[in-house]
Amino acid sequence: MSHTNLAPSSAVDVGSLSRLIGFALRRAQTAVLQDFSATLGEENIRPAQYSVLEVLRASPGLRQAQVSAALGIKTTNFVPLFDALEAAGLAERRAISADRRAKGLFLSERGATTLARLHTKVAAHEARFTARLGEDGKGVLLGLLARLQDPAFG
């Protein structure tokens, strides 16, 4: 075996890192992200792309700036991301008559079909981690994570 596993070895004393929220978040996110990528690996869809497709399904017709802001992606980085989805035939930009600068974003028919298939796989992925926490634990976790990103709790 020539590859170095990403999973951290727990035999080493990492000092105060073990009590740092940011360090724990990184490790957890790495684990979840790896499983997510493995889950959608054959689909050639990355996490950010999946999140865009799902927003378009839930909120069709939004402008690029709205979608990218909702996902915390800078508009400048959103362009090539969405270009890839459009090139794959999964989503499309449409003109907005009220403002000729802006563009409304939509799933294509194929995008909707693909997303439905992705939902199944993502649900299985999510179930794997929910099983590690319990349903109640997942609810608690989501509440705590929401607080972390909300300055109102500072």
Place this chain on the structure above:
Amino acid sequence: MSHTNLAPSSAVDVGSLSRLIGFALRRAQTAVLQDFSATLGEENIRPAQYSVLEVLRASPGLRQAQVSAALGIKTTNFVPLFDALEAAGLAERRAISADRRAKGLFLSERGATTLARLHTKVAAHEARFTARLGEDGKGVLLGLLARLQDPAFG
């Protein structure tokens, strides 16, 4: 103000993303990481570098492979990361007599002094987020995050 804020707008319906563990982790980690970077910005130390310094303090003399594995960093990526710390005079590689291939990693004196200063700033950073959760909430969060990355809970 010409920059697009990373903070996601909550006015948009993001569909099932709002109940996805991975999505919540990403948002929380972005918030914590931004504060961490702002906290250590003037020090010119990035999160991964800080984590290496702290491991060297807690566990001096480890081999590169041990440190990188403990932090979930591939050895191939660890090399330039540690090179930068060494170039900054904060850490050093020392020969290991028992195995001439391996190298033991240590803080320099200056590294120890610097790390002590960083500890103060990082403690303030950590306190900001602990305040959003409460001490108990932080404990619960760390427990749940540990479960996410531990297949034993699958």
Place this chain on the structure above:
DNA sequence: TATTGTTATACTCTATAACTATA
């Protein structure tokens, strides 16, 4: 033969500055 550290490299993510066409 296997392991430690290393180099080279590539792809993704994220960030800033500057442009265009509209408003």
Place this chain on the structure above:
DNA sequence: TATAGTTATAGAGTATAACAATA
């Protein structure tokens, strides 16, 4: 003047393959 989208570009983070020295 300001805004929506875009381009170019640069810096991190992360991945694989292959190598030299040593075990």
